[in-house]
Amino acid sequence: MSTSTSTEQLCTFWVADLLFGVAVEEVQEVIRHQPMTPVPRADEAVRGLINLRGQIVTAVDLRVRLGLPPRDAEQLPMNVIVRSRGEVVSLLVDDIGDVIDTAGVDPQPAPSNLPRGVQDVVRGVRPLPDAILLVLDADRAVDVVTAPDTPGGNP
């Protein structure tokens, strides 16, 4: 009766006016805004590197990743630290929501008219009574690959 998503507990957060959820198993922790070191020449979505207790973590700004307008300068993003393919990556989001148990809400495919940028990283949606929860595919969300900047033609 349900699709591939077996997870019921979702850690939720807001990006612009969208409510997203990531399976709690994929979330390592949620932390306040951290000082960041920018990485020149990296993909636009890579906001910088943060020091997470001695580990260097890439921070990916979900607003940029989703193709949404940038947040106000005075609004500091929060870090949702997720584990993806053996690496730890921070997702920069606007605000943190609750952990929601979605057991009673059937997952549905994402509406086909969602913008490409959003659809790319969403596994499906769960229509809650007061909001539509977009289930984020963390692996795809952090899949920001910077093309090599070396000139071609190497052997």
Add this chain to the structure above:
Amino acid sequence: MDDDAEIIAEFLVESHENLDQLDRDLVELERQPDSRERLSSIFRTIHTIKGTSGFLAFNRLEALTHVGETLLSRLRDGETEMTPPIAEALLSMVDTVRALLGAIEQSGTDVDPAVAVDPVVAVLEGLLAEPAPPVETPEPPVETPEPLAETPVPPVEPVETPEPEPVETSEPERRTVVDASVRVDVDLLDDLVDLVGELVLTRNQLLQRSLGSADVELVRASQRLDLVASELQESVMKTRMQPIGQVWSKLPRVVRDLSHQLGREVELVMEGHETELDRSLLEAVKDPLTHLVRNSLDHGIEPPDVRRAAGKPGKGTLSLRAYHESGQVVVEIADDGKGIDPARIGAIAVERGVITRDQLARMEQREVLGLIFRPGFSTAAAVSNISGRGVGMDVVRTNIERIGGSVDVASEPGRGTTTRVRIPLTLAIIPALVVGEGGERYAIPQANLVELVRIEGDDVRRQVERLAGAAVLRLRGKLLPLVSLAETLGGAQPAPDEALTVVVLQSDDVRFGLCVSEVHDTQEIVVKPIGRQLKGLATYAGATIMGDGRVALILDVAGIASTAGVSAVPDEAADVRASAGDDRQALLVLEVADGRRAALPLAAVARLEEFAQDRVERSGTAEVVQYRDGILPLVRLAAAIGLPDTSDRGEQISVVVHETSDAAAGAVGIVIDRVLDVVEVAVTASQVGRRSGVSGSAVVQDRVTDLVDLAAVVARSGVSA
């Protein structure tokens, strides 16, 4: 059951370790078949495994090791001679034991039907039956010691299972070497590294606070903390380092097996097995190294008859060398085999569509060799099961590059091939220079650092030039390509400034200057990997955490060079270009003392004059001439630089008039034999010939020429320079 699991885990770790030792011992044993010591060591190992497996009811493992043990005891007691078939059988026993251990690790039992035990046992038994009367084990045969309850056991029990009681075999047959080490979970070590990192940061904060404090005790305590934390950090880092020998220990066996299989004779030489690198890297280079070794055997070293026909010893040499070089670990795999023929590589690459004929024509030889790392490239005429499936070298390169390393290959057809693997010291501590750009700090590995050059004022205009938009620095007669860090990082080209700070960097054959805004200091940094989102950026080698807890990126010098299009310049070419440079000096080349050459800076020469010999007068001990309404003191240059004076042989004397810097002192006339030439050359001064009046020598117009120390010469005239 939990207790069992723990015992089994312990048993597995211990046995794997023992098996590595066993491999080495057996290969060594083949070389010295009568080494009692080795035999005993092997016997003990197998015996221990047998004992424990009996205890843990791993019946197949036990049956196998039992036969092996019997054979080994014969060898040890001198009842049977070591022969190649026996060695082969014992090695295959070790392999089977390893496979069984693998099965135990995965499923908790040794009943994996994929591991065939019977044939190996049969071979061993056959060998036992052959030469000497089989020494029957006194124990009554126990057919089928009961299998583990929950697993369906295919009936694979060997026929003969003479079984000593488990209790009996747990006798203390251990390694005699005192075990001075403790086994620690790697995750724990990783945690320790992170914790120490945190501790160091906290210490830094505390230190900063305590500096302004009047509390003497606090200051003293925090200084002690500083010291202890640094030492702790170093020690913890060291715990993660392991000698590369650990990976190599398997290679003698690989080489032995392969050379038998391929009919090659190979001597394996290993150097630098103690070279340490981080264990995570060790793990990552294991397979690539093994593959390269296989490749050398398969494609490199020829069969003995071919080698002898080529005038080489029948036995080939495969040498492995590991060493630290400029902050990297270098592993060289060199063979004296047939080498790689670039023409053949090129032809095949074109044939297989890896590159076009056109591209090939433009490639240098080194680049052509690099084609073997292209996906889908394979030169093996026939696909063997060792290598030559065309999935080898590109996978090797991918794996090495994944950990930030590089592979290159050099080859001399007919003489051999050397493959060089460079592995970065990821997670290691390296000294680095910290520079500033755009408000951020960047670390440059000290290993790449040649020198720091600061150019100020007029020198910026004189020494830095733009050739078709490319900035170059005239540095001691050579042109150094300049790369702006700001530009490399995607910023704007900084406006020409009053001063320029150039970090001269070297990576392989490439040398260039990196213009930076600020130079902070040098410090030891901990290299940390960066996420795969940034792997495509050639500019960064990793990142590190600075004293204040902020992240700083580590620059990849080779990557910056290639991004900026700076490439290797052969030395001669650099010299030719430098001849248009500014470091050239205009020299007046003179002859003194009958054919000896000396040179003065042309800038020091006011005029050249000739005087008749009879115009020379004396004033005290000094020679003078009347010149331009004044008295010009003379110095005989030959005498001043310690050579026989021949300047008075002609009617005339040649005089170089030098205006001293002190206007009151006036000019001095330097008497020479004759003027040879005025040249403009880049002077590379040497200390050779340095003596009173001579500051050194240089090659000018292909002749060794003394460089006159003008101040010293002038001083002889009694006039202060």
